[in-house]
Amino acid sequence: MTGQTAYQELEALFQKVHHFTHLSSMAYWDSATMMPPGGSKARGQALAEVSSLINDLVGSRKTGDLIEKAETARDGLSDWQQANLREMQRQHFNASSVNSELVRAHALASSRCENAWRELRMENNWKDFEPLLSEVIDLTREQAAIRSEASGLSPYDALLNLYEPGQSSSTIDTVFARLKAYLPDFVKQTVEQQKGEVLIRPSGSFPREKQRALALDLMKAVGFDFNHGRLDSSHHPFCGGVPEDVRITTRYTEDDFSESLMGVLHETGHAKYDQGLPGAWLSQPVGQPRGMGIHESQSLFQEMQVCRSHAFLSFAGPLMAAHLSNPETPNACWEADNLYRLYNHVQPDYIRVNADEASYPLHVILRYELEKDLVNGNLKVRDIPEAWDEKMQEYLGLSTRDNYRDGCMQDIHWTHGMFGYFPTYTLGAMNAAQLYHAARKAIPNLEEQISRGDFEALNHWQSQAIWSWGSYYSIDELMLQGTGETLNPDYFIHHLQQRFSPL
Amino acid sequence: MTGQTAYQELEALFQKVHHFTHLSSMAYWDSATMMPPGGSKARGQALAEVSSLINDLVGSRKTGDLIEKAETARDGLSDWQQANLREMQRQHFNASSVNSELVRAHALASSRCENAWRELRMENNWKDFEPLLSEVIDLTREQAAIRSEASGLSPYDALLNLYEPGQSSSTIDTVFARLKAYLPDFVKQTVEQQKGEVLIRPSGSFPREKQRALALDLMKAVGFDFNHGRLDSSHHPFCGGVPEDVRITTRYTEDDFSESLMGVLHETGHAKYDQGLPGAWLSQPVGQPRGMGIHESQSLFQEMQVCRSHAFLSFAGPLMAAHLSNPETPNACWEADNLYRLYNHVQPDYIRVNADEASYPLHVILRYELEKDLVNGNLKVRDIPEAWDEKMQEYLGLSTRDNYRDGCMQDIHWTHGMFGYFPTYTLGAMNAAQLYHAARKAIPNLEEQISRGDFEALNHWQSQAIWSWGSYYSIDELMLQGTGETLNPDYFIHHLQQRFSPL
DSSP states (O other): OOHHHHHHHHHHHHHHHHHHHHHHHHHHHHHHHTOOGGGHHHHHHHHHHHHHHHHHHHHOHHHHHHHHHHHTTGGGSOHHHHHHHHHHHHHHHHHHHSOHHHHHHHHHHHHHHHHHHHHHHHTTOHHHHHHHHHHHHHHHHHHHHHHHHHHSSOHHHHHHHHHSTTOOHHHHHHHHHHHHHHHHHHHHHHHHHHTTOOOOOOOSOOOHHHHHHHHHHHHHHHTOOGGGEEEEEOSSOOEEEETTEEEEEEOOBTTBOHHHHHHHHHHHHHHHHHHTSOGGGTTSGGGSOSHHHHHHHHHHIIIIIIITSHHHHHHHHHHHHHHHOOTTOOGGGGSHHHHHHHHTOOOOOSOGGGOOTTTHHHHHHHHHHHHHHHHHTSSOGGGHHHHHHHHHHHHHSOOOTTOOTTTTTSOSTTTTTOOSOTHHHHHHHHHHHHHHHHHHHHSTTHHHHHHTTOOHHHHHHHHHHTGGGTTSSOHHHHHHHHHSSSOOTHHHHHHHHHHTSOO | OOHHHHHHHHHHHHHHHHHHHHHHHHHHHHHHHTOOGGGHHHHHHHHHHHHHHHHHHHHOHHHHHHHHHHHTTGGGSOHHHHHHHHHHHHHHHHHHHSOHHHHHHHHHHHHHHHHHHHHHHHTTOHHHHHHHHHHHHHHHHHHHHHHHHHHSSOHHHHHHHHHSTTOOHHHHHHHHHHHHHHHHHHHHHHHHHHTTOOOOOOOSOOOHHHHHHHHHHHHHHHTOOGGGEEEEEOSSOOEEEETTEEEEEEOOBTTBOHHHHHHHHHHHHHHHHHHTSOGGGTTSGGGSOSHHHHHHHHHHIIIIIIITSHHHHHHHHHHHHHHHOOTTOOGGGGSHHHHHHHHTOOOOOSOGGGOOTTTHHHHHHHHHHHHHHHHHTSSOGGGHHHHHHHHHHHHHSOOOTTOOTTTTTSOSTTTTTOOSOTHHHHHHHHHHHHHHHHHHHHSTTHHHHHHTTOOHHHHHHHHHHTGGGTTSSOHHHHHHHHHSSSOOTHHHHHHHHHHTSOO
16 A cells, blocks of 8 residues: 555544544534533443444544554655644544444433432532542543653643643743743732722613524624524533534523623634634544634634723623613613623632633633642542632632532533533633734724724634635644744733723 | 453444444434534535444454354343344445445435425425436445345345344335225225215414423423433424434424424424333444334334324313414314314325325335335336336325426435435234234223323333344344233234214
8 A cells, every 4th residue: 555545544534533523523512512411421421422432433443553664754745744644644543542342331421410410519419420520530530641651741641632732731830830920910900990980780681582682693793603603501501512503502591691691792702713724624633623722712802802892892782782682771871981891890600601800811721720630539429519619718818618509510621521611610711811912913094993893804813814724734823824924922911901090 | 361351342333333434423413403504515524534434343254253152142141242243243234245445435425415405395306316326326236236146135135134133125015005095095085985074174383482481391202311312493394313313304394383393292202212112222233223114113003003093182282272372273273173284284296205194105115115116127217207206196196297306306315325215114014003002902091191201101111112122133032021012013904994084
């Protein structure tokens, strides 16, 4: 077999993987949005089966041999094919390090834990949740040890690299130390400074259907492609599905539309990245998103940089009024100045997904520190609630004692076996600030366009800067080509200072 | 390897197949209910991939060898294991006769044709539909020829056996000839006799949400398990999903609730069969439904035998009134006598799924005759509309000239590559009449129970007679153990005479 033939065989193999990933993604989406409770056991088994099949296909000895063979023909491959081969190699390494039985056991335990969590969180029931989470963490640690051995990275870094290829916890420690030094005081100052602000909160009841209609209008305005995606409801909002059919979800609270509204715009940012991936390469590793820090940068670009800006809120205000007005919402509450103050109000609170932009990184740092300790064995599952409470008190001045529901049981990630994922949220926030800075330089009247609801130039810029590259570049290269430099946290700090300076 | 070990390996293999079938069924359901149009190409490819994988697993040489080996230990297997092995053998034979490339091509062409059909039918566009259907039929004929060669059956019978193991078109020809001789005159007489009936038709608008709420109430009343299933909307109603999570669909017409109402109860009959399959054997071939004629007998048992009866309508009337009353619906229209006349009104019409019980078999016979000719090469795709029109005129006195939408483009089956399926509808109707006759003998006050909305004894009887047996028995054995005799069309003829005699 020639190296060229080997490469062609690899493309065919990864196309097959793409098809199975499609079924798996859709079945996962369904389990969170549509599935009746009685279906969860069978679903968990089916998801574990296909996850194990995908791991077998990507991680097989045969795939490894084909990659080795294809490497000999590297010079005859196009640039994109070479990048594709590099990504195949990375996926093969990740898949082959861990045997499929362990992958399967991990998927099964995660599915059990996640399904139980939906109920147990509602009941604030830590006691019954703890053993299920322990099982997931034991299997995660087993995986981490094996991946560490194979990669030469620390166990935690070996997991982190699944989501953020090429990043290390020592880099993150440095950046996070800076934020940890800066943010608690900044949060306090901002709270102090905002005390005098007059906020007109829209009150009354906002029926789900009206919130949904507004969300659909705004998704359409910013460029979500409804021919290749939809919006539904789930306990924990997420962006799922496949690039050809992106499924985003939200949850509605009838007495407060703001949670769902910004949540939808956030997931829309993720969705636009998926929908904008390079069409010719969707079935191949190089056509996939470039890590979760970049993915999160696109959701935060949408939510934080664009949709919480004064320009966007002056465009969205009238639409919000049209959908949500009721006798308890004076016209003044829909004015841009008021919405801007509302949507950029700093108030330390329990729930990460509802956190303001300034306290959010502190939620992430808390989780990052705890999960490093969990993976390294320095923290026992039974001690999570206490450790959580301590750090919440230290970083945000809040106690979560006996409040598991709004404390350590609020997120889906650990239940789902995802460790090493949380830091990507804050890497994303920093990437987003840097990217938006570059977009403003490239599009001189950007804010005026946004205030008119015209996102064409911006979407085009994002497509050229990020979306259309898939995994062609490394993370550093991608940021370099998109913004002219690699990650520089100054932009994020600067953005926060601007965002929270008085109007 | 011992025969016992081989059998155990086969169970593990078919469990894996069960998991992939789960993903495939759910993705199919999604494509009909949730998927945006732009997702259809990727979905078609993913469905074809898993269909080909399942075919490979079930049809592989290795599976054949394991079956042969397990046969040597047959005496050491339990009765259920022996029946399971027989069903494995049957599935292996069906899967191994046709190579996976052809299965894949057939699945892809079907997916393309079905997806296009959704639009083209709306547009009454036969011209663009014809080449897509031709492609499906060519690949179907190719399959039929190979299956015929392998089984020694005629090409059409080889396809029929995929849905109705052990049946032949010569038996069906005989039974259908009898119905064809009896029904056209019976339909005419009944139309004549019903002419003097006063029907009070509920008119006005019946919002989808109210129709849905009524449907959910009735599904619950007759025993649909919502912990293991749900109700949604699609172009063509169907019962899909998996036994652990049964998904039924309907379509709503706001000016006529009756179409959706009886459609939902029909699919509920299918669903209850799936939900009632033997729990311990769900992942194995012997735990699957016993052919489509029996499956259809359960939907028609629910719809025709139970829900269109006077007893049921006297129970359902008040519920219907509670959900659907409006200024244009006088109280008298919800009375059992009136509903009975409405729901048993004979009126030859174009659409099979809306047909009354007496003309329905004539719709089936038309399709059966055409599809036999299509498979045998005696009818060209381009001649379908003319042949359809001719037979409609002959059997039901209706012309479908230039009306493809309500003629040969009304059904999903052929677009989806299902040939040999249609006759099972009428086999089902006959089985249903025979089973209901047996149930009445077994439960003396059955109709009184139904009129009170009490379905416990009846569901228990159906479970014992049919559901809990899965594929343990052959079709003939199953009818014998459930009713005391094999299929006897007298019960169906007798049922029609009773049903359409004046109140």
